[in-house]
Amino acid sequence: MTKPKVGFYWCASCGGCEEAVVDLHEAILDVVAAVDIVFWPCAMDFKRTDVEAMADGELAVCFINGAVRTSEQFEMVELLRRKAGVVIAFGACAQSGGIPGLANFTSKAAILANVYEDTRTTVNPHKTYPQATVQVPEGTLTLPVLDETVRALGQAIPVDYYLPGCPPPAKLIADAVGAILAGTLPAPGSVLAPNVGVCHECTRKETKPEKMLVTQFKRPHQVLIDPAQCLLAQGLVCLGPDTRSGCGAACPAGNMPCTGCLGALDQVRDFGAKALSGLASVLDAGEDAAIDAGLAGVPDPAGTFYRYSLPASELFAKLPE
């Protein structure tokens, strides 16, 4: 029996997702034994032409991490979509835009102006900007073009499954691979992680006070964190209640508040809006001044609540058609 063919690709991401695959440790040997990895630019030497040479659907599964920002990324994910039977959006950036998606708070023009003109270390008297094509004596050079906005993978191509996390926890990856091999994947469109909040598996859950009310939110460097007590109850902006579990509540276990990397639960449409609503509910303040004081511990609300999901937000500007 031929082994199923598997591909990995990355778009706008930091590389952490690639590391996460390696985080499987020796279990990766089982994966390699079970499948043929036929495309993985980060780790192995394959070319685009290798993919183009494949028959449509030849790849059983393709894991794609990172958001889509450039014409090259879009071309590649469209190509991989054709070649792969199953596309799995791997990690927060692919799932909902992730950290690169925060660029949607500004425009492409502003980003280019900042990088090529405005920064103090830039000297660009001729206002040279990267061009899609440039004629040189040797011929035509091309560069990928930056899109107007950052897109989550699902906004660029149809996606079959989502493996959430920044990066996806090793256990979720192993479970997903197991499900693929066993043919037990759930209904298409599913997120391959439990549909319940991080608190569910947090070791601090039992220490929650009956009434979860906080008068003052604080940032981790401002307090000596009690290593046992619920972080939210201590006033830390822990997004555990808002965030899908599957990580084993690793951050709270490491004395760090959850930042929401596994994203929203199935029934929540907009992670940031829900997280804001949830956190605002916990704030026990009546007067405007008390509210402002209490919220002083959340200096960057947009970056806090939409850290991983701005492109996927329903509230943010509609993407260009």
Place this chain on the structure above:
Amino acid sequence: MSETMQSAEPRVGVYVCHCGINIAAKVDIAAVVEFAKTLPYVIVVRDYKFMCSDPGQELLQQDIKELGLNRIVVASCSPLMHEATFRHATEAAGLNQFYFQMANIREHVSWVTADKALATRKSQALVSAAVRRVVLNEPLEHQKVPVKPNVLVVGGGIAGIHAALTLANAGKQVTLVEREPTIGGHMAKFDKTFPTLDCAACILTPKMSMVRSHPNITMLTYAEVVGVEGYVGNFTVKVKKKARYVHEELCVGCNECVEACVYKEGRFTDTFNEGLSKRKPVYMPFPQATPSVVLIDPESCIELKTGKCKKQCATACTRNAIDFTMTDEIVALEVGAIIIATGFQTFDATRIPQYGYGKFPNVYTSLEVERLVNASGPTGGEVQLRDGSTPKRVGIIHCVGSRDEKTNRHCSRVCCMYSLKLAHLIHERTDAEVYNLYIDMRTPGKGYEEFYDKLLKEGVNFIRGRAAEVTDWTVTPEEEGKLVIRAEDTLIGVVRRIPVDMVVLSVGLEAHADADEVRRLFNISCSKEGWFLERHPKLAPVSTFTDGIFIAGACQGPKDIPDTVAQAGAAVAEALALVDRGFVELEPNTAFITKELCSGCHTCIAMCPFSAIRYNKEAGVAEINPALCKGCGTCVAACPSGAAQQHLFTDEQIFQEIEGVLNYV
């Protein structure tokens, strides 16, 4: 209808109501009908002149039976108006009534949109929203909750007194709360009542003492409602009893303490007499005050202000009723219904400076004159000027603070009649020449026109025209020493100067200055003038938009005593219909938590204003007690994982409604 049929693929019927021309004149009904036919799951679309009529309701009922519809949308008026009607029609045809959805294209569209094309588009958008939403509606059942049998009446004027007595006579336990130290309200200040001229005290004080002695009535005077919680049939009300410094149950109203007070004479403004006399710090508001209990005013009592009084009052009291250590007390009540009868305030005549109130001593308000003509008033019923002399010429100016663009636009309804009454009483007691300066004479009550007719024959003068000013600037010898009312007599077309000794300003009725706070307290609405708003001006005149809270008397709008009493009776009938039924059906719009989705984060628990949520430690999830949930939706909005949802308002229903509108627009 079988369950399988109800859970089958949605089959939606859409019914567009013309509401006569209410909707049809502004909305292109045919265009809405054609549009609705294009929406998903829609099987049939019809329009009808009056969907709420029997034939209209039969339309949808027939379609449910013949076309197997399992979802109904009616595009018509506000749900407040006819949601119940169409729900019942849906239920009567064998479908769960919550498979019905209303689109409001009257109040939200035809009545408020000027442009016909826009109104039509807006109607289409709302129909689109309703169709998308109704597909997600679920079958639900009403929850029955018992009603507490007791009733609270707020306000101890004639409306509150009548309401309390009628309820008590029906066997209900009633608590009557009055802000002043005595019940009686404005009526207790009047001498005679129009048009029969029967003595106000003679007809009122027996009712006041019946309130005092009725075994079913608890009277809380000098008390104010400070908190209202709960809902129809189950209100918890907090009442603050202000400290009287006199034990109500010990005082017999002998007034020995008032006699003994270190102040030999009254020194402080007697508000019951409209400031025409002075009282002591310890006082009885008026002789027939109910309860017949004195009180001590902490603002003027030396002991309460400085702690350095001989306390002769306390010594004089043989029953040790006086207690300077008394403090305000909070009383909690559990009631099923509330009747608000908080009355009115009179217009502040200083707001019209050209009439000279507060500047010329002999310019009086009508309420002051009521006290002057009252046998138990400050002058024992003698109509006297400030210097004690008897006026020979009196001018009564109507519509002071009524029918006036600058102050109040409304007609206060009672001023014409009470002005006639005062004209009669003054003329009778002093033989003075009396002038009534009116804009229009409004006497549309039983026996009112006849009373006017009687006055015309009694020799009282009537001048049609709004008075321009009251001045002491005299031009002729006969005006010397008098006040002159300048007014255009519109019947003969000349400006007249009428020299008088006394001017009576017929001040209008206004909503209380704190009406807005009161309405917030009870969660009812009021008009921009502050009158409490009835649920429907014609068909629900004593109900409010908050179930279980009724209004009676002048707090709803100016009215005379007969109308006030009639309305109090109507409010009692509504309250009895509620409490005697014994239960209320609550909207099944309660919240619920899907336990598989709950991470046990605790966010919702502190949010619930009704303490309906508890944490189940064994299961590690939060649970909502549906009997305590009032469907406010706070926990649903707060729930960070979307595990808490609300029946009738699931996230998906709301999103579909929004998308229905947005996709169309």
